[in-house]
Amino acid sequence: MNFSCNSAFVTLATVDLEKLVLFYSNLLNIKPQHYTLNRYAEFQLPGLRLGIFKPKQMHQPEFENSSSAMSLCLEVSDLENAIAHLTHLGYPPLGETLTASHGKEIYAYDPQGNRLILHQSS
Structure with missing residues (x-):
């Protein structure tokens, strides 16, 4: 089968x-x-x-x-603009922007508490 x-x-x-x-x-x-x-x-x-x-x-x-171990990762072209947009919506990211080998990212949560990863490739 x-x-x-x-x-x-x-x-x-x-x-x-x-x-x-x-x-x-x-x-x-x-x-x-x-x-x-x-x-x-x-x-x-x-x-x-x-x-x-x-x-x-x-x-x-x-x-x-x-709570889930799963995160919704959204690749964006301009991380700073995405952070400003989330903040404007009332859900500012938590913590600092992280730099990884694949680019920059930051973590946020939707109103239900689901984890979002906003990622900008390098």
Whole structure:
């Protein structure tokens, strides 16, 4: 038996869908490609689909008080501008800009506490 994957995308669960959809709409400066009020939103980014969903009532306990080791890494062309944009949205990055062999990056969190890595290649 062979496993075949046709595509992959990342989804974030939240009980406050509207707040997270508004955050990502403002952060990415795009509207969701698919949107069902109080249920699901999907953003199409270069190389990635980002889905945000509200779990059904019976599944919500699975997502309460959970922290994840996964981070959403967004490559940007101007890190300083991205930092200013996040700060303007009310979610300033924490800590200092780090320099790694692959470029500069900084960490931030969305309103749900999901970790964002903003990265600018060198």
